[in-house]
Amino acid sequence: MNTLSLHLRIPWFSRASPPVIRAASSQSIQNQTLEVLEWRALCNQLSPFASTTMGLSATKNGDIPVGDSAEESRTLLDETAAALAAMETMESRRLGLSEILDLSDIVERAMAGQVLSVRELCAVRTTLMASTSVFQKLRQAANSDNRVTPLVDLLEGCHLKTTLEQEIAFCIDCNMSMILDRASDDLEMIRSQRKRNMDKLVSLLKHVSTRIFQAGGIDKPLITQRRSRMCVAIRASHKSLLPGGVVLSVSSSRATCFMEPKEAVELNNMEVRHAHSEKAEEIAILSILTSQVSEAQRAILHLLDRILQLDIAFARASHAQWMNGVYPNVTSEHTVTRELGEEDLTSLVVDIDSAQHPLLLGSVLGSPRGGNTFPVPIDIKVESGTKVVIISGPNTGGKTALLKTLGLISLMSKSGMYLPAKNCPRLPWFDLILADIGDPQSLEQSLSTFSGHISRICQILDIVSENSLVLLDEICSGTDPSEGVALATSILQYIKDRVNVAVVSTHYGDLSRLKDDESQFQNAAMEFCMETLQPTFRVLWGSTGESNALRVAKSIGFNRRILEHAHKWTEKLKPEQEVERKGSLFQSLVEERNKLKLQATKTAAFHRDLMNLYRELEHESHDLEKRERALLKKETQKVQEDLNSAKSKMQKLVAEFERQLEIAQADQYNPLILKTEEAVAEIIEACFPNYLALAEEAYSDYSPQAGEMVLVSGLGDKLGTVVEEPGDDETVLVQHGKIRVRIKRKDIKPLPRSRTTETPNRSLLSKRQINMKQLGSVLQMQSEPVRVQTTKNTVDLRGMRAEEAIHQLDMAISGRDSGSILFIIHGMGTGVIKELVLRRLSKHSRVSRYEQANPMNHGCTVAYIK
Numbered sequence: 061m062n063t064l065s066l067h068l069r070i071p072w073f074s075r076a077s078p079p080v081i082r083a084a085s086s087q088s089i090q091n092q093t094l095e096v097l098e099w100r101a102l103c104n105q106l107s108p109f110a111s112t113t114m115g116l117s118a119t120k121n122g123d124i125p126v127g128d129s130a131e132e133s134r135t136l137l138d139e140t141a142a143a144l145a146a147m148e149t150m151e152s153r154r155l156g157l158s159e160i161l162d163l164s165d166i167v168e169r170a171m172a173g174q175v176l177s178v179r180e181l182c183a184v185r186t187t188l189m190a191s192t193s194v195f196q197k198l199r200q201a202a203n204s205d206n207r208v209t210p211l212v213d214l215l216e217g218c219h220l221k222t223t224l225e226q227e228i229a230f231c232i233d234c235n236m237s238m239i240l241d242r243a244s245d246d247l248e249m250i251r252s253q254r255k256r257n258m259d260k261l262v263s264l265l266k267h268v269s270t271r272i273f274q275a276g277g278i279d280k281p282l283i284t285q286r287r288s289r290m291c292v293a294i295r296a297s298h299k300s301l302l303p304g305g306v307v308l309s310v311s312s313s314r315a316t317c318f319m320e321p322k323e324a325v326e327l328n329n330m331e332v333r334h335a336h337s338e339k340a341e342e343i344a345i346l347s348i349l350t351s352q353v354s355e356a357q358r359a360i361l362h363l364l365d366r367i368l369q370l371d372i373a374f375a376r377a378s379h380a381q382w383m384n385g386v387y388p389n390v391t392s393e394h395t396v397t398r399e400l401g402e403e404d405l406t407s408l409v410v411d412i413d414s415a416q417h418p419l420l421l422g423s424v425l426g427s428p429r430g431g432n433t434f435p436v437p438i439d440i441k442v443e444s445g446t447k448v449v450i451i452s453g454p455n456t457g458g459k460t461a462l463l464k465t466l467g468l469i470s471l472m473s474k475s476g477m478y479l480p481a482k483n484c485p486r487l488p489w490f491d492l493i494l495a496d497i498g499d500p501q502s503l504e505q506s507l508s509t510f511s512g513h514i515s516r517i518c519q520i521l522d523i524v525s526e527n528s529l530v531l532l533d534e535i536c537s538g539t540d541p542s543e544g545v546a547l548a549t550s551i552l553q554y555i556k557d558r559v560n561v562a563v564v565s566t567h568y569g570d571l572s573r574l575k576d577d578e579s580q581f582q583n584a585a586m587e588f589c590m591e592t593l594q595p596t597f598r599v600l601w602g603s604t605g606e607s608n609a610l611r612v613a614k615s616i617g618f619n620r621r622i623l624e625h626a627h628k629w630t631e632k633l634k635p636e637q638e639v640e641r642k643g644s645l646f647q648s649l650v651e652e653r654n655k656l657k658l659q660a661t662k663t664a665a666f667h668r669d670l671m672n673l674y675r676e677l678e679h680e681s682h683d684l685e686k687r688e689r690a691l692l693k694k695e696t697q698k699v700q701e702d703l704n705s706a707k708s709k710m711q712k713l714v715a716e717f718e719r720q721l722e723i724a725q726a727d728q729y730n731p732l733i734l735k736t737e738e739a740v741a742e743i744i745e746a747c748f749p750n751y752l753a754l755a756e757e758a759y760s761d762y763s764p765q766a767g768e769m770v771l772v773s774g775l776g777d778k779l780g781t782v783v784e785e786p787g788d789d790e791t792v793l794v795q796h797g798k799i800r801v802r803i804k805r806k807d808i809k810p811l812p813r814s815r816t817t818e819t820p821n822r823s824l825l826s827k828r829q830i831n832m833k834q835l836g837s838v839l840q841m842q843s844e845p846v847r848v849q850t851t852k853n854t855v856d857l858r859g860m861r862a863e864e865a866i867h868q869l870d871m872a873i874s875g876r877d878s879g880s881i882l883f884i885i886h887g888m889g890t891g892v893i894k895e896l897v898l899r900r901l902s903k904h905s906r907v908s909r910y911e912q913a914n915p916m917n918h919g920c921t922v923a924y925i926k
Contacts, residue, residue, distance in 0.1 A: 088519070096464075097495060099468070102419060102471075103120070106372070107120050109374070111155075111157035112160050112367065114162045119375060130392040133390050137387060137478075138210045139210050139214070141210075142211045143374045143377035146198065147381075156193050157371050157374065161186065163360055164364065167357050170350050170354040171354050171357055178237050178239065181346070184225075184228060185229060188222070191367060192220050192222065194215070195212075214366050218363045219363070221356050221363075230243070231243035244341060246341050265291070266283065268292055269283055269292045277294045277295050277301050278292075286309040287308050290327075290328055291309075292321065294319055296314060299317060302322070305320060306319060306322075308320055383478075385478025386483070388473045388486070389486040391409075409446065409488060412469070412487065413439055413481060414482040414483075415437060415465055436458070440465075445579060446580060446581070447556040447559060448561075450571050450582070452567065452586075453565075463497055463533055466531065467529070473489070474490070490561075493531075495531040495532075496520060497532075517535075521551075524555070528559050530555060531563050531564075532564045535548045537566075548571055552574065709743045710740075710743060713743070717736045762808070763786060763805070764792055764808055764810070766783065771808070780794040781796075849883045855882065855884055857869065858885060858887040858893070865886075873906055882922070884920065884922070901923055907924065907925065
């Protein structure tokens with residue numbers, strides 16, 4: 061498997077050409093073909109989809125893999141399909157290819173004997189870890205979707221060098237970019253000795269610096285480093301305070317000296333020796349790891365090559381999604397027969413529907429404003445047994461674009477890329493794609509347009525093979541028409557026995573007659589609208605087109621006398637043909653053909669929709685009754701499960717409420733009721749989501765009476781007394797405490813009425829059928845939590861250490877119920893525990909507010925729990 065720009069196929073040589081000259085000619089004409097077809101620009105379309113730097117470089121340089129055989133090209137296409145399946149299976153999970161680095165330069169430095177740095181070894185470790193992760197993710201995706209298997213096969217034979225990765229991780233901390241002490245026993249010992257020596261040195265210098273400060277020798281103690289030695293700062297006028305000291309440096313003002321005390325000289329010398337020993341040991345460790353990277357050179361480069369193939373496969377898959385491409389069927393046989401109904405028809409060797417030029421399509425898709433129009437899709441239909449297709453038609457009619465489109469999509473299919481077409485395109489695998497398109501004239505080589513064309517065609521004929529695709533634009537143009545026709549005919553007769561397919565554009569009408577004598581030729585024409593005098597860029601396969609030069613000249617206002625003379629010359633050159641009649645007949649046939657094609661398309665679409673509807677209705681009618689019974693059974697089972705679940709939860713909730721009510725203190729009633737009400741509301745909402753809506757509907761016709769106690773939803777379901785009944789404006793005058801306010805009738809609800817006789821017995825309180833949410837709101841409205849201090853709601857932190865006090869405080873807060881209070885005794889003392897408590901309460905998520913227990917007690921704080 062090669063790349064088009066670097067590894068070019070050199071076919072068999074003719075006896076007339078020396079091998080070296082012929083190889084150079086082959087490479088030259090293939091490079092010219094790639095340049096003419098703008099292959100590198102197409103590869104650049106893959107660049108935004110590459111994840112690694114290797115993939116980005118390969119796509120920008122046009123060095124993507126290309127199959128050397130039909131089997132290899134199909135393998136590349138299968139890898140693209142596998143990448144699409146992996147993207148679908150993995151969804152939002154990242155594969156992690158972007159974390160893989162190009163290690164080729166690092167491996168080359170290791171092979172050259174250069175010691176790798178910590179950063180470079182960490183790059184090796186990161187790449188090996190990321191490669192292992194990618195392999196594992198692909199295997200997981202393949203377990204759920206076997207279409208991903210070709211990607212797993214790419215990495216299956218790679219040595220992931222986990223031992224090397226673990227060795228680097230053991231020796232180096234890549235987050236800190238430093239070698240760890242455990243990398244070697246010697247390094248650990250050296251660093252330990254260096255630390256002890258540095259501790260002594262710093263302790264000594266601190267003592268000296270403090271003595272200098274106390275003696276007035278410096279404004280504040282300062283320890284620093286000069287010339288890689290630790291020293292202290294001292295005023296120049298007080299150097300006598302350090303007898304025998306060494307001046308290492310002075311400040312710019314000369315007022316301050318940086319001196320090494322006599323007592324620190326030996327310790328500094330020891331620090332220098334330890335630093336050198338540590339550096340030497342680190343280099344030794346890096347050398348060992350470098351040698352291991354060098355030994356793994358072949359495995360690492362092989363892994364990087366497979367990662368590059370994987371990255372480009374995903375880039376091809378993303379590119380296919382971007383341009384809505386389809387999987388091509390690459391055939392290796394020239395003739396294929398397929399069955400359609402009961403008739404055997406000879407298939408098309410090239411069968412591509414609605415192909416679009418990928419570069420023109422890419423310019424539209426890549427335009428942020430979308431100002432360009434989409435290229436006109438063309439059908440490419442080459443009959444089986446055809447060797448040469450001759451395309452005729454007007455200038456600017458799209459002949460050259462057709463040749464380039466066919467050339468590019470042939471290259472795309474060889475390299476595993478999806479095609480910008482519809483349905484299932486089929487085309488042969490071509491070993492060589494050779495093109496003569498454009499103006500090859502060269503002033504330096506004294507070549508005219510005609511000479512340049514002939515020179516390139518000569519090179520093509522010299523290297524062409526029976527599996528090649530040849531594209532010739534305006535064959536033998538730029539010379540005498542009669543000689544050009546004769547030479548072109550001879551060239552095409554020569555090519556038809558030596559190529560797989562050749563597609564040729566021409567203005568020579570005589571070349572279209574070759575089909576009359578030989579079945580290996582096929583005609584095609586670019587459609588031209590006689591009404592608008594504009595090309596439609598559509599191909600009419602099996603038809604012969606005309607240049608329509610005189611019609612175009614007349615439409616743009618060319619001189620009438622010149623056109624009349626041109627008509628006369630045309631009649632003299634073709635006395636037996638009725639030119640005008642032939643053009644009109646051709647146009648009418650084209651119009652009729654378009655009408656029939658449109659009608660056939662509409663009829664097929666209508667028939668397809670009708671059959672789909674018939675099959676859908678037939679399928680629905682077969683199991684409608686069965687589905688109805690299954691649905692009813694399923695819904696009944698679901699309702700029963702919800703009822704059982706709600707019943708079980710309510711029984712547990714009632715039992716727990718009764719148990720806690722028995723042991724609760726007076727100040728705990730409010731939070732207990734609120735907590736139970738919330739649990740009831742959650743059960744109702746989870747099991748009966750329509751309950752609240754039904755309750756609202758039940759209240760819609762409610763009319764409060766004067767003197768009645770009601771719940772006002774506009775005030776948070778608080779209790780109020782009706783003063784005046786609803787008037788014409790549908791408002792009610794309600795008194796809440798000392799405040800009277802008018803409320804809309806819809807915002808007022810009646811108090812729930814119990815169906816059982818109320819009893820003061822607290823154990824029977826849970827049996828009342830009450831609205832817990834409304835009762836909790838009433839209690840909350842009437843009073844704050846009762847501030848009665850008991851042993852259960854008090855925590856004493858006096859005499860504890862800070863850590864122990866905070867721990868006990870957190871446990872006490874966690875153990876309190878919502879809406880309760882907590883008395884915290886911290887005492888006065890030094891105020892440390894009090895300060896810690898207040899700071900903790902201000903940041904705790906469960907504390908709504910806090911305050912002193914009373915104005916006279918500063919040693920106790922009350923916290924209100926949310």
